[in-house]
Amino acid sequence: xxxxxxxxxxxPTYLQIVQQVKHLxxxxxxxxxxxxxxxxxxxxxxxxxxxxxxxxxxxxxxVGIVIKRSTSGTYVSDAGSPLARRERLRIIxxxxxxxxVEARQLNIDxxxxxxxxxxxxxxxxxxxxxx
Amino acid sequence: MIAASSAxxxxxxxxxxxxxxxxxxxxxVSLRVPRGVVFGLIGVNGSGKxxxxxxxxxxxxxxNGSVRVFERDPVADPVGVLSRIGYLSEENDLPxxxxxxxxxxxTKAFYPGWRDDDAEALRHQLxxxxxxxxxxxxxxxxxxxxxxxxxxxxxELLVLDEPSSGLDPLVRRDILxxxxxxxxxxxxxxxxxxxxxxEMERVVDRVAMIDKGRIVFTAAMDDIQANHRRLTLxxxxxxxxxxxxxxxxxxxxxGQEWTAVCHGRTDELQTAVLACGGQIVEEAxxxxxxxxxxxxxxxxxxxxxx
Numbered sequence: 001x002x003x004x005x006x007x008x009x010x011x012p013t014y015l016q017i018v019q020q021v022k023h024l025x026x027x028x029x030x031x032x033x034x035x036x037x038x039x040x041x042x043x044x045x046x047x048x049x050x051x052x053x054x055x056x057x058x059x060x061x062x063v064g065i066v067i068k069r070s071t072s073g074t075y076v077s078d079a080g081s082p083l084a085r086r087e088r089l090r091i092i093x094x095x096x097x098x099x100x101v102e103a104r105q106l107n108i109d110x111x112x113x114x115x116x117x118x119x120x121x122x123x124x125x126x127x128x129x130x131x
Numbered sequence: 132m133i134a135a136s137s138a139x140x141x142x143x144x145x146x147x148x149x150x151x152x153x154x155x156x157x158x159x160v161s162l163r164v165p166r167g168v169v170f171g172l173i174g175v176n177g178s179g180k181x182x183x184x185x186x187x188x189x190x191x192x193x194x195n196g197s198v199r200v201f202e203r204d205p206v207a208d209p210v211g212v213l214s215r216i217g218y219l220s221e222e223n224d225l226p227x228x229x230x231x232x233x234x235x236x237x238t239k240a241f242y243p244g245w246r247d248d249d250a251e252a253l254r255h256q257l258x259x260x261x262x263x264x265x266x267x268x269x270x271x272x273x274x275x276x277x278x279x280x281x282x283x284x285x286x287e288l289l290v291l292d293e294p295s296s297g298l299d300p301l302v303r304r305d306i307l308x309x310x311x312x313x314x315x316x317x318x319x320x321x322x323x324x325x326x327x328x329x330e331m332e333r334v335v336d337r338v339a340m341i342d343k344g345r346i347v348f349t350a351a352m353d354d355i356q357a358n359h360r361r362l363t364l365x366x367x368x369x370x371x372x373x374x375x376x377x378x379x380x381x382x383x384x385x386g387q388e389w390t391a392v393c394h395g396r397t398d399e400l401q402t403a404v405l406a407c408g409g410q411i412v413e414e415a416x417x418x419x420x421x422x423x424x425x426x427x428x429x430x431x432x433x434x435x436x437x
Contacts, residue, residue, distance in 0.1 A: 007329055010416030012353040040315040047307050049169050049334045050315045055353070105412070 001030060001037055005046060013048055017056035025065055025076055026087040036066060036074040139202055141166050141288055141320045142187055146196030149182055149344075156182040158344045159196070164322060164337075169314055171335035171352075172324040173423060179344040180324040181220075184292045187322065188218060200288070214242060217286035219306075221293040223277040227266035231259050234280060242284035250283035257305060271302040278309055289313050289321045295330065303330065310334050328420045340426055348426050352419075359425075361417045362400065363390040364409035374407040376400075380425040392417055392425035 003020050005013060024030040036042075039057065043050035057074050060066045067077045103113050142164040149157040157179050164170040172180045185191040186198045189205030189212060198205060205212040225234060231254070239245040254261070257275040265276060274294065281289065289310065295303040307330060313319050325331055331338060332352065339349040350358075364374065366387050373382035378395035389409075393400055397414075404411055417425075 007332055007418060010356050010359070010418045010421075012356040013332070014353055040311075043311050043315060044308065047304060047311065047333055049336060050311060051167075051169070051336050052353075 001042075003042070003046060005048070014052050014056040014059065017042075017053065018059045021056070021060055022065060022087050023091065026091060030076050032076050032078045034076045036076070038073060138166060140164055140199075141201060142170075142322060143199040143202075144183075144186065144196070145198075147183075147186060147193045147198060148195040149186070149191065150194065156344050157186075160341075160344070160346055161196075162339060162346065162349075164320060166320055167314065167318055168336045169310060169321040169323060169334050171331045171338040172322070172341055173326065173328065173331060173338055174324075174341035175326060175427070178341045180341055181292055182344075183341070184220075184290060184322070184324060187290060188213065188216065215287045217281035217284070217289045219274075219277045219281040219289075219291050219294045221296045223273055225265045225273065225277055225280065228264065230262055230264050231276060231279075232261040234265065234276060235261075235283070238280045238283065245284045249285060250279065253279055253283055271298055274298055274302050275305060278306060282309055282313070285316070285319075287319055289319070289323075291321065291323045291325075293324055293326070295325065295327060303327075307334055328418075328423060332419045340423060342427055355419065355422060356416065358396070359392060359394055359417050359422045360397065360400065361390065361392050361413075361415045361421070362404065362411055363388060363413035364404055365412045366409050374409060376407055376409075377403050380422075381428045388412070392421060 001021070001024065003017055005016055011019075021030065021036070030036075036057065037045070039050050039053045043053045046053075057066065057068070061068055061074070064077055066074050068074050099113070100110075103110075140163040142162065144160060144162040147157055147160045148155070160179075160183060162170075162183075172183065174180050182191065186193055187200055187205065189198075189200075189209045192206045200212045201215060203211050226237070229237060235250055235254070239247075239250070257279055259272065259275055259279060263272070265273065268276060278294075281291075291306070291310070294306050298306075310321050310323065311334060313321055321334075323331075323335065335352050337349070337351050338355065339346050341347070363384075364376075366374070366389070369386040370389070373379070373384065373389050373391070376391065376393065378393045378400055379391040380394060382389055382391045384390050390413075395403075401411065
């Protein structure tokens with residue numbers, strides 16, 4: 001499980017872990033039943049406080065992304081797939097919101113944005129070759 | 132892992148004031164460090180961090196107020212307190228004539244809880260030769276030797292006073308790793324002072340900002356980041372001075388556009404901005420260093436606590 005922490009944008013560390021694990025689950029890079037690294041292992045790997053990792057895991061457990069089996073560890077829950085779609089939509093909605101905010105600041109209206117989206121979609125290589 | 136607040140704190144400082152001649156080094160400082168927490172002290176050089184830490188270690192007697200560590204007075208009961216503390220400072224005054232092996236034997240004599248296998252594992256990890264004399268070690272290796280002496284008896288409280296000043300990134304990483312291992316063993320506590328905010332951000336649960344001997348702000352690290360925003364406001368008319376905005380810590384700007392690091396919930400800030408006749412044109416999260424600078428520019432009337 002690859003987590004990258006950024007210190008520039010002021011997002012709390014636990015939240016960065018939560019968002020990235022959600023992202024990994026949504027994109028299928030973490031699958032149902034897969035085990036997350038133990039708290040102290042991830043803490044040492046990222047050089048961060050274990051309490052922070054514990055908080056991130058608790059948060060992920062509360063929203064049902066992972067389940068904690070009392071002694072053995074933390075696993076991606078089976079509820080993964082429907083949630084994965086919701087999560088994918090949520091991630092993309094956030095991106096759209098920030099796009100719209102910026103468009104408003106730059107005085108570009110919604111129809112123009114939609115046209116631009118279509119144009120850019122055509123200009124990008126197809127998904128199969130995009131990897 | 133964080134103990135309930137009703138449990139006795141590992142460090143409990145109440146209303147401590149300290150003067151050196153006419154200089155006030157600490158002014159009415161109160162601080163509580165619960166068990167299992169990494170507590171960070173942030174402040175510029177000369178702000179009072181080391182003086183505060185010396186009170187915790189019993190090296191200075193509180194003139195006013197009280198200092199309790201493990202519910203004991205560190206001045207009255209130095210053995211009872213210090214035998215449970217691992218301490219590493221920037222000065223790192225290890226006996227220069229000793230070899231690493233002698234340092235280990237010497238330190239071991241003070242601590243009943245010393246474990247040879249732990250010390251040996253740590254020595255390997257830190258890459259220290261038994262035969263090297265302390266005075267021949269590089270600055271980084273000296274810091275590692277100090278870390279070995281501070282950690283090998285698995286202290287309940289680890290106190291680090293600017294441990295990584297002037298050290299290379301590899302040694303700094305060893306020190307952070309040591310902090311992480313210390314808290315990963317449940318129930319152990321760390322008090323950590325630094326002016327390197329990046330390190331603080333990584334490992335600290337709770338932080339106190341100290342300026343001119345006063346604690347100006349204390350909060351959980353996650354809340355600090357969640358509750359500060361940089362807002363840029365635009366006004367219909369040019370202004371000669373910044374607006375009055377509750378929660379604004381420091382202003383920059385001129386004319387119609389003014390930017391501030393603000394403390395508060397987003398919705399409250401939005402209401403306040405409307406009330407002062409402005410419009411938010413930009414909003415961003417801020418890193419700890421920017422919050423620190425904004426807090427330090429300001430001289431608060433009272434300590435804020437979240």
